[in-house]
Each structure stands twice: as structure tokens, then as C-alpha cells.
Amino acid sequence: MRDEALYRAVGALETEEQPLDELQAARLARRAREMAGLAQPAVKSARRWKLALAAAVLLALTACAVAGFSAGWFGSYATDGDAQQSAALLTELGTVIGESRTAGGYTVTLLGAISDGYDAVLAFSALPQDKEAAPLDSRSVFTKNYLVQKQSADQLQQEGRLDLYDWFAAEDLRLEGWPQAGAKDGALLFTARYELRGPNGGGALREPLGEGEYLFSLGGLQTAQGGQLLAEGPWEFAVTLSPVQQNRDLALGQTEGGWEGYTLAQLRITPLNLSMVWENAPADAGSPPMPEGVRLADGQEILGGLSWTNRNEEQGAVFGSSGCKLKKAVDPQQVQAVRVGGVWYALEQSGEGWALRETV
């Protein structure tokens, strides 16, 4: 081997290494096997465990009398109405947590989380713990909630303040998913969606944040907005958010139709977001194409809510990226079409890349 002397020389040098734990090493090896086209080690038992766990969680939820939920523990994020399938799908995409904290007579259980490195959706339940605690109903609210990276949480503890615009901090300003009335003992299920802030990608798509340690905090449980305080809390959870591996990046070679000179270069489909890179538009081009939603293999159409655009201009060329937050969690592998600028495009493999073909 020609570079043998070089390999020996550099191989002899020690350097500070970031250790990999067993899970990380296994994940790396799994990816390498996929790329090499080699069989994976038996994962059926792991998948059976996950499905069994999903079923157990669902059973536990049912036993806790939250059977009033028709869409599983992620409520409004479940794409189909079947609770068991929702639980299984979201268990595949997310992380089951199942930790509880009790304060002021109420127990909050953090059920699970889904993160795609851009957003995180957490599902949690609230339940009166003892007979003295007043029952909850669909008007009950947590008036305080946030999700921040651990280092920000440490800052909060030390300095008593939180830098809301710290680029590594995740801040929530919305609580999505209405609390739904449970059955007998009045447990409520919430979902909360947080945007995980990271470095701005500029024209390119912002890269998803990797695995990180976060603090999830709730407080101020009230009978209703502006109502009586039931318990101050806080209910706090240390959470490890691991972005899903199912994010799908598609390099686009050819697009039927167009948008006044824009070329679509890349699509990124995650369980919670749809985004694209576009380029080559002349400086006087109109509005850039906006991704608006996805269509799944079973025909379900999931549209996006909040959308965004980054636009850049360099030497007369315009390029940038756009995206939208999907209103429901999707399995990216099930996406067969995307809607851009009001038009549906089927995804078709073309050579080594993908093409978008206008469809109905």
C-alpha cells in the first residue's frame, strides 16, 4: 500500500478521542452494514420488545382511564385514528420515557418524546394523586412550561434567568394538543411541541441537532386559564432527546414544472418537518416555492402549519431554503408525494437521485 509509511506515522500518534458508548457504536456499525449491503444482526427481538412496550404503555394508559383518547398517547400528532397503531408508530419514531413526578397532589408522567433534530414533541399526562386533590378537566392548564438544553438549565439555576435566544436553547411558546378529558379518575393527556434552536444554515438546510440532554419543566397547574391555582409544581424531567434515524434526504435531479426559474435541489422529510433547498433563481424571481405538506402511501395528506424561508443572494444568483412544520408526525418512508406551491408532486426515483412529477 503506497501510503503505508504515512499510515504508520499518523497511526502512531495519540489524540484525544471522544469515547463511544455501546449504543452509539452499535448504531454506527448498523449504518455501516446498511451501506455495505450486509445483513443486520437479529433485531426482531428488539422490535418485538418495542411493540410489546408500546402495547404495555397503551394498556397502562387505558388502566389509568384515559381510554377517552382515540388517537394514542401523542394525541393530535397521530396520523391515523387507531390508538394501538399510533402507539406502535410513535414508539418506532420516538422514545418511550414513562417517568413520573408528583407535586402538590398531582402526578405528571412524561410518557414519551419524538425529536427529529428540529422539533421535539413531548407527551405527558397529569393526574390527581390523592383524594384531596381537585379533579382536572378539559379546561385545566399548565401556565408554565419550557424545554431547554441542560447547560441553559444550569444557567437558570445559577443566575435565575434564562436566555431565550441562546442558540442552543430550545424554547416553547405554545402548548399544542388540547387536554382531553379522561374517564374515571380524570387523567389528562397533553402534547407539547418545541422548536430546537440551532445554528442558522443560511442557504442550506439547517442540520438537525444531535442527541442532547434537556430539562423539561412544567408549573402552575390551574383549573383554567386565569383560574384557581391547583398546584405550583414544578414537575421537572431530565430528558435525552435523540433525533430519529428516519429523516430522509432526497437529492432532486429533475422537476416537472417549475417556479419561475427556481431549481429544487434537495428535499428533507422528517417525522415533524418538510423542507427543501432551492437555487439558481434569477435575482428578480418571484416568491420561492414553499413546501406545504406530504401525502402518505395510504393516501393520507398531512399538511404543514408554520412555515419559514431563508433567502440568499450572491453575485446575482438567488438560493435558499424553505420549510414547514407538519401538523402530524409521519413516517418519512411512507411519504410518496409532496405539495409545493399548491401543486402535488409524486416522488420518483431517477438514477441516483429523485425527480418530482406533477400529480393530482
Added chain:
Amino acid sequence: MEDVKLIRLLQERPGEGLDALAKRYGGLIFTVVRRVLERYPQDAEEVAADVLVRAWRSAGALRAETLRGFLIVTARNLAIDRWRQLTRRRELPLAEDDRVQEEAFWETLESDEGARALAGALLALPPPEGEIFLRYHLLMETAAQIGERYGLSEGAVRARLRRTREKLAAKLRERSDLG
């Protein structure tokens, strides 16, 4: 697992070999890759996996004494290629002014077939000049990290890198003059 056994495993039972390689060298590979792709964690993971695959494909030519170095050099090269794809620029991500010039020089060194033999020339330099050069260009350590290891200031590290580059450039010119 010893590298000799690891290489044999890669050849005879590739899947298990990749598992063992990830376990033994995954941390090192990730370290080098992340030094280039710090802002692109998903790409870093893909590149790290690609390094393992390249090692599998080259297993027949690898030896225990070259495996670690092969992984470092491959990790570095693939990470830089990916960074260039992602950013479509040729500068490197590390915030050091002369890094661009240094990298351009290193690529000249690598691309000149005769210059590959100059790895020997690097080793012949008085220590720690050769090591400093290899740490900077192949292990992708920063001047600050290198300075800390050898008890030098950042400025001193950069000065040594410049001198090494000048010496190697002189040798390149010598070789081309000799035809």
C-alpha cells in the same frame, strides 16, 4: 480485540468485523470526522460509517500496523469531501486564517505521486516537526490543541507548520528538478 484479529474478522465475517471495528475505533473515527463536520452531525455519522465500509473493502491490504493510520486518513479525507459538498466552498471549517493555504499545500503534496514518498521526509524532520504537521493536516487538531500537547503557543505551532511547509516545498522542487 487486537488489530490482527480485527482485520481477519473483517475479511472472514464482515458484519461482525464492522461491529468490532466500530467498537474499537468508532470513537477515534468520530473524533476526526467531527473536527471537520462539527455542525453537521448527521453527515458526520454517515461519513463515519463510510470509513468503516472503506476499511472493510481495503481489509485485504491492511496490516495491524497500518489500520489505525488508514482509518484516520480515510476519516479525514471523507469528512473534507463531505464538507466541501455541503458548503460548496473549498475553505475548511476551522477558524484559522492560514488553514486554507496550508490545506492547499497538503493537497499539492498528496496529489504529486512522487511526493507520497515524502512521508519519509516528514519522519526525517527533527521531532516534533513531523508530528506537528501530521496532527494538523491529518488528525485535524487545531494549533491550540497541538500547542497544548507540546508546550507551545499557537503562534509557535503555526510558525513551525510554515517552516515545515517551506522545507517540504523545497524538497518537492528538488525532486522535480531532478526529473
